[in-house]
Amino acid sequence: xxxxxxxxxxxxxxxxxxxxxxxxxxxxxxxxxxxxxxxxxxxxxxxxxxxxxxxxxxxxxxxxxxxxxxxxxxxxxxxxxxxxxxxxxxxxxxxxxxxxxxxxxxxxxxxxxxxxxxxxxxxxxxxxxxxxxxxxxxxxxxxxxxxxxxxxxxxxxxxxxxxxxxxxxxxxxxxxxxxxxxxxxxxxxxxxxxxxxxxxxxxxxxxxxxxxxxxxxx
Amino acid sequence: xxxxxxxxxxxxxxxxxxxxxxxxxxxxxxxxxxxxxxxxxxxxxxxxxxxxxxxxxxxxxxxxxxxxxxxxxxxxxxxxxxxxxxxxxxxxxxxxxxxxxxxxxxxxxxxxxxxxxxxxxxxxxxxxxxxxxxxxxxxxxxxxxxxxxxxxxxxxxxxxxxxxxxxxxxxxxxxxxxxxxxxxxxxxxxxxxxxxxxxxxxxxxxxxxxxxxxxxxxxxxxxx
Numbered sequence: 001x002x003x004x005x006x007x008x009x010x011x012x013x014x015x016x017x018x019x020x021x022x023x024x025x026x027x028x029x030x031x032x033x034x035x036x037x038x039x040x041x042x043x044x045x046x047x048x049x050x051x052x053x054x055x056x057x058x059x060x061x062x063x064x065x066x067x068x069x070x071x072x073x074x075x076x077x078x079x080x081x082x083x084x085x086x087x088x089x090x091x092x093x094x095x096x097x098x099x100x101x102x103x104x105x106x107x108x109x110x111x112x113x114x115x116x117x118x119x120x121x122x123x124x125x126x127x128x129x130x131x132x133x134x135x136x137x138x139x140x141x142x143x144x145x146x147x148x149x150x151x152x153x154x155x156x157x158x159x160x161x162x163x164x165x166x167x168x169x170x171x172x173x174x175x176x177x178x179x180x181x182x183x184x185x186x187x188x189x190x191x192x193x194x195x196x197x198x199x200x201x202x203x204x205x206x207x208x209x210x211x212x213x214x215x216x217x218x
Numbered sequence: 219x220x221x222x223x224x225x226x227x228x229x230x231x232x233x234x235x236x237x238x239x240x241x242x243x244x245x246x247x248x249x250x251x252x253x254x255x256x257x258x259x260x261x262x263x264x265x266x267x268x269x270x271x272x273x274x275x276x277x278x279x280x281x282x283x284x285x286x287x288x289x290x291x292x293x294x295x296x297x298x299x300x301x302x303x304x305x306x307x308x309x310x311x312x313x314x315x316x317x318x319x320x321x322x323x324x325x326x327x328x329x330x331x332x333x334x335x336x337x338x339x340x341x342x343x344x345x346x347x348x349x350x351x352x353x354x355x356x357x358x359x360x361x362x363x364x365x366x367x368x369x370x371x372x373x374x375x376x377x378x379x380x381x382x383x384x385x386x387x388x389x390x391x392x393x394x395x396x397x398x399x400x401x402x403x404x405x406x407x408x409x410x411x412x413x414x415x416x417x418x419x420x421x422x423x424x425x426x427x428x429x430x431x432x433x434x435x436x437x438x439x440x441x442x
Contacts, residue, residue: 146233
């Protein structure tokens with residue numbers, strides 16, 4: 001066997017398959033599952049008497065299970081990319097096309113990894129809201145964070161960030177990446193980027209959708 | 219203890235400089251040198267200075283002051299300490315290698331290199347390790363040790379020159395050094411589990427993010 005598979009979570013999901021042997025497998029069956037956690041919870045603002053606000057999360061209950069997402073056949077020395085960009089805890093399974101034997105599995109695992117967030121906004125209040133949620137995300141998953149945003153690159157105000165970069169920096173040395181912002185138009189939302197659209201959504205709901213829609217909300 | 223951090227720097231990345239500036243320790247930057255070119259400079263620097271301990275790191279590894287202080291404390295109890303990281307962000311393996319020795323085979327006509335990629339501890343298994351444990355590879359992930367150990371086991375490389383093609387990547391000073399110490403068993407290389415650092419690197423031959431600068435060579439001392 002001389003298979004090699006590369007799973008890239010930096011811009012959606014991309015799976016490369018290679019068999020370098022003298023009689024290579026011509027194509028591979030790739031199955032992608034979502035490890036879902038059905039959580040009934042709610043993010044909300046909490047105000048105190050000094051008129052400052054914090055983000056609170058109210059947990060109700062949860063259940064975990066894996067559901068099939070897609071199945072594709074990828075020819076040898078090729079790759080396939082799925083363009084949905086939000087956070088999804090994928091499970092990848094690659095099978096032999098003739099024997100149906102599972103020859104590779106990988107579970108998306110953020111722990112100890114560097115995760116990049118590209119924040120498309122220059123509004124300090126909105127950025128602060130998103131950074132609070134990202135800090136919670138960092139603590140929940142045990143990962144490191146890099147940030148692409150010109151305003152935050154200038155201020156560097158959050159100590160827990162491992163690295164800041166300005167907008168459009170070609171930074172690519174991370175495990176998985178997410179872009180937070182409002183994309184598309186009111187008439188034509190970009191559901192690859194904002195899975196529940198943007199109409200009527202506040203800053204908190206925008207990032208909550210991107211990080212939780214397919215994982216806990218749907 | 220009066221310690222010094224030796225930095226192998228060819229990338230000139232702002233995030234790395236920021237992380238280094240937050241550390242309360244004397245530093246020396248070896249800028250613009252390839253790994254094999256530092257044979258002379260690193261050893262000469264240690265011989266000509268008199269710090270208690272010397273750390274070594276390359277400039278794609280980020281540490282927080284809190285984690286660095288954990289290493290500093292551990293270095294008061296152990297003669298060699300090291301942090302650890304993922305080998306690359308998109309690989310499963312950590313830099314933690316616990317096999318008793320490295321294997322060596324020859325590649326090409328004359329360059330010996332290590333078979334060193336087989337038994338690294340997967341990152342998801344690191345939690346099950348003790349808080350401090352002996353390793354046979356440090357990877358220069360904030361590896362610190364006593365001055366006399368640096369003098370006894372100096373920095374040196376496999377390659378005596380740049381080599382041809384792929385061979386110029388084979389300096390492997392970390393593996394060379396760690397293997398000698400592991401085989402002779404005189405000192406223990408202690409990995410500190412809480413000293414996880416961020417290795418800002420992926421295994422991707424197509425990535426062109428880092429711009430390595432080998433043209434301006436300088437040694438910058440920032441002693442406190």
